[in-house]
Amino acid sequence: MVVEKNAPLQPCNTFGIAARAQTLVRIHASSDVLAVLADPQLAPAPKFVLGGGSNIILTGDVKPVVLKMEIKGLRLVEETPKAWIVEAGAGEAWHDCVAWTLANGFPGLENLALIPGTVGASPVQNIGAYGVELQDRFESLDAIDLATGQSFTLDAAQCGFGYRDSVFKHGAPSDALDANGLPRGMGLQGRAVITHVRFHLPKPWKPVLGYVDLERRMADEGVQQPTAQQIFNWICEIRRAKLPEPAVVGNAGSFFKNPTVSPDQCADIIAREPRIVHYPMPDG
Ligand SMILES: Cc1cc2nc3c(=O)[nH]c(=O)nc-3n(C[C@H](O)[C@H](O)[C@H](O)COP(=O)(O)OP(=O)(O)OC[C@H]3O[C@@H](n4cnc5c(N)ncnc54)[C@H](O)[C@@H]3O)c2cc1C
Structure with missing residues (x-):
């Protein structure tokens, strides 16, 4: 220490x-x-x-x-016919972790390339970009309760992932209510130190495309079936063109979350602006 x-x-x-x-x-x-x-x-x-x-x-x-x-370490924990399970120390730089998985033949995190920060923070706000969220590739995490010193492991359900949300952003259950006013369960804000995160990278690998910027790159380069490395490279280029490098111009990325609306509201907006970019939520 x-x-x-x-x-x-x-x-x-x-x-x-x-x-x-x-x-x-x-x-x-x-x-x-x-x-x-x-x-x-x-x-x-x-x-x-x-x-x-x-x-x-x-x-x-x-x-x-x-x-x-500053806990380091990147390793393949297990390979099954259905997935690669990879573990990273909380202090690993997120982007380095993504690059390492690709370099070692474990694709699946490429859409999350170049998100600043550490592996340990990635579950806190369930980081996401270009059609993939951490929860889509999450296996489990290890953490320590700062109040008791107890070590524990959480799976995805126990992390309570939502859109840029998790149990790590909520306090005690009494003040952590979901949209329906029900307790969200165990709130761990300011209480848990995440030490290791494990990722579930499904086999066979399938690209996640569908974002306008990615489709444009595929069209420009005449590529119909991009590799994970190509998607990684494109996303790095797209992100560098959109946001200043924090090391050059200090920033904290986008301050905005996409609004979540009801199906009726969505239909109303589409009727008025047919080209509006929108994505369905898992719960409708
Ligand atoms: C240029 C730029 C672009 C960005 N783009 C995206 C994007 O595309 N998608 C996206 O989701 N986010 C994005 N972000 C936001 C940011 O990168 C993520 O939220 C990232 O996960 C924060 O990681 P960090 O290590 O810097 O966390 P910090 O800023 O250090 O901490 C953030 C919070 O997490 C807590 N925390 C950190 N580590 C741990 C740990 N090990 N255990 C428990 N709690 C912890 C801290 O206490 C704090 O509350 C962007 C930010 C910037 C500056």
Whole structure:
């Protein structure tokens, strides 16, 4: 466990906001989290889990103990006739993880190329892009409860994934209600440190196309059946053309979520704007 005092956070957030952490602990292994929880000074203090800092805005110096996630490791856990199961440490850069899976012959994450941040943060908002969400490729994750020190494993259902949503964005069940006003279940916001994530990459691989930008690239390049590597390359190029590189121009990506509307509302909008881009939700 490496503990730093008055640590600069400017290199740790994509806006490049100059702020400091009173105390920052670099988490290189699950045992580092347990060491923090066993430390008489660190244990009782509030904690803030920090990945790549690409989805936060710092408004000043950070008083809670910052747990900077730096757990590394990428490995094939299992190969079955139906899927490759790949595990990544929470501190791996997301894009590097996607690139590694492709380079090693485990396609399936290519549509999520170039999303900034870390593997450990990917389940928090169920990252998604170009027709694929994390939940489509998710097997399970390991986490540690900061309140009890208990290690636990969650599958997709237990993560409560929704559109840019999961149990990690909700507090205790009492204040975590779904659209119908029902408890969402176990809320883990600010409580769980995700240490490892496992992905389920289905066989045989099938491309996820259908996005206008991708279809345009296929037409431009005369490719009808792109490989996963081609999709990865195209998505990197499309994203680079759309959003500034955070290392060059500080930003936190898009601030907007697509609105979810009822089937009736959708039909009404289509009647007025027939070319509107829209996608069905699993629940209709
Ligand atoms: C240019 C740009 C483009 C983007 N494009 C997309 C996109 O296409 N799709 C998309 O979904 N998002 C996108 N994002 C948002 C961002 O990349 C994702 O939300 C990403 O998953 C954040 O990862 P991070 O490691 O930077 O998290 P951070 O910003 O460090 O943290 C975000 C939240 O997750 C929590 N957290 C982080 N790590 C852990 C952990 N190990 N355990 C528990 N909690 C944790 C933090 O406490 C915090 O609440 C974009 C951002 C930028 C800057």
